[in-house]
Amino acid sequence: GAVVSQHPSWVICKSGTSVKIECRSLDFQATTMFWYRQFPKQSLMLMATSNEGSKATYEQGVEKDKFLINHASLTLSTLTVTSAHPEDSSFYICSASSGRRAGELFFGEGSRLTVL
Amino acid sequence: AQSVSQHNHHVILSEAASLELGCNYSYGGTVNLFWYVQYPGQHLQLLLKYFSGDPLVKGIKGFEAEFIKSKFSFNLRKPSVQWSDTAEYFCAVNSTSGTYKYIFGTGTRLKVLA
Numbered sequence: 001g002a003v004v005s006q007h008p009s010w011v012i013c014k015s016g017t018s019v020k021i022e023c024r025s026l027d028f029q030a031t032t033m034f035w036y037r038q039f040p041k042q043s044l045m046l047m048a049t050s051n052e053g054s055k056a057t058y059e060q061g062v063e064k065d066k067f068l069i070n071h072a073s074l075t076l077s078t079l080t081v082t083s084a085h086p087e088d089s090s091f092y093i094c095s096a097s098s099g100r101r102a103g104e105l106f107f108g109e110g111s112r113l114t115v116l
Numbered sequence: 117a118q119s120v121s122q123h124n125h126h127v128i129l130s131e132a133a134s135l136e137l138g139c140n141y142s143y144g145g146t147v148n149l150f151w152y153v154q155y156p157g158q159h160l161q162l163l164l165k166y167f168s169g170d171p172l173v174k175g176i177k178g179f180e181a182e183f184i185k186s187k188f189s190f191n192l193r194k195p196s197v198q199w200s201d202t203a204e205y206f207c208a209v210n211s212t213s214g215t216y217k218y219i220f221g222t223g224t225r226l227k228v229l230a
Contacts, residue, residue, distance in 0.1 A: 104162055
């Protein structure tokens with residue numbers, strides 16, 4: 001199957017700093033990637049749709065300036081949490097479609113962010 | 117509003133017991149339906165999916181799910197669970213209009229006792 005990789009898996013940062021999370025499609029090109037946030041014991045919440053070469057589409061209630069998304073190439077999307085605060089601590093997961101299996105998304109391993 | 121409901125948040129079973137996890141959705145229009153599994157420490161993996169055709173779908177590892185349109189349901193079943201099925205299971209839907217935007221249920225945490 002198609003592989004999606006995220007880096008870093010774990011990150012701890014101080015309040016007020018910015019953190020970048022990378023999402024890569026390793027063996028396929030992805031024009032669209034999706035960023036989810038998963039709270040403990042809750043479902044995955046779609047944050048934004050990342051489109052290669054254009055601006056991301058954010059879901060209602062997600063701050064664009066807080067969660068910067070860049071999809072500079074067909075294999076890489078990045079999520080930058082700016083001026084992080086403890087309430088931003090969460091599990092962030094990216095996903096992408098390979099286009100080879102219609103409708104199926106492939107998920108990264110997730111990145112756990114802890115803001116002190 | 118679009119939503120997916122999974123009624124069982126935690127399920128504990130003994131090995132060889134039968135499993136059924138409920139999933140109901142509310143979504144305007146025609147949908148694709150999915151079950152994903154997340155094993156401890158691993159990423160989400162597709163168990164099975166329904167796009168059209170036979171409403172009884174078979175997936176990997178002996179899992180199956182039945183789409184009942186009149187009930188807006190897509191319940192996951194397995195006749196005999198194994199300890200290795202311990203994981204979290206997510207039901208998801210997306211529109212057939214071409215977008216890959218998924219709506220996920222809250223997940224069901226399954227623990228199988230050896």
